[in-house]
């Protein structure tokens with residue numbers, strides 16, 4: 001049984017794959033925050049922009065097995081088997097991703113990306129691993145395709161992150177009341193460190209989901 005908050009077809013808004021057509025599966029639940037506002041100030045991750053509590057969102061629900069989940073992903077993709085692309089996110093998707101999900105998505109022809117906080121090992125079958133580290137957590141997934149650091153975050157050692165093994169390093173401005181200043185700080189960091197690139201949440205700029 002898998003608990004999914006919502007499922008939707010959109011464009012990947014963030015990171016190296018920004019602009020790609022993708023089905024998003026937002027798994028319910030996270031290990032760094034309960035998702036309840038009253039717990040936010042005491043959570044490990046306090047800046048989350050996402051509601052991942054429950055299974056009541058559009059396209060969400062409880063899926064009895066991987067076949068049921070993948071049937072829903074295929075229905076959201078619609079016609080065509082070319083360039084099938086699914087982004088597994090949450091919440092923390094690695095709490096629920098298992099062999100049957102990865103095998104069934106691959107059998108249906110999907111390239112699989114994951115958005116994870118890196119505190120749990122990513123499933124080895126995933127095709128694109130994006131890790132977004134959170135200050136105060138212990139990251140075990142220190143390699144992958146994309147390291148996406150939300151900025152600014154007190155308590156992050158950028159030099160340490162640069163010793164990890166990622167093909168791409170991205171800085172993403174934190175979306176909060178200080179959004180404009182955060183974008184300035186992110187730009188300044190990239191100007192200072194050319195081995196990082198700017199990632200904008202383009203879906204928010206475009207009004208997409």
Ligand SMILES: C[S@@+](CC[C@H](N)C(=O)[O-])C[C@H]1O[C@@H](n2cnc3c(N)ncnc32)[C@H](O)[C@@H]1O
Nearest residue numbers: 047048049050090091092115116117132174175
């Ligand atoms: C909601 S998280 C879900 C996946 C996973 N739990 C994680 O943190 O990577 C999806 C992405 O949004 C980023 N994110 C969350 N809140 C944000 C915010 N306020 N501003 C910018 N990015 C944010 C996360 O760092 C992560 O890269």
Ligand SMILES: Nc1nc2[nH]cc(C(=O)O)c2c(=O)[nH]1
Nearest residue numbers: 011012013014089115203209
């Ligand atoms: N369009 C779109 N792109 C995204 N990239 C990462 C997202 C996420 O919440 O994990 C996200 C999202 O929620 N929407």
Ligand code: SF4
Nearest residue numbers: 030033045048091117
């Ligand atoms: S780890 Fe990801 S889903 Fe969990 S609270 Fe932080 S940003 Fe949100």
Ligand SMILES: [Mg+2]
Nearest residue numbers: 049050089209
């Ligand atoms: Mg999001």
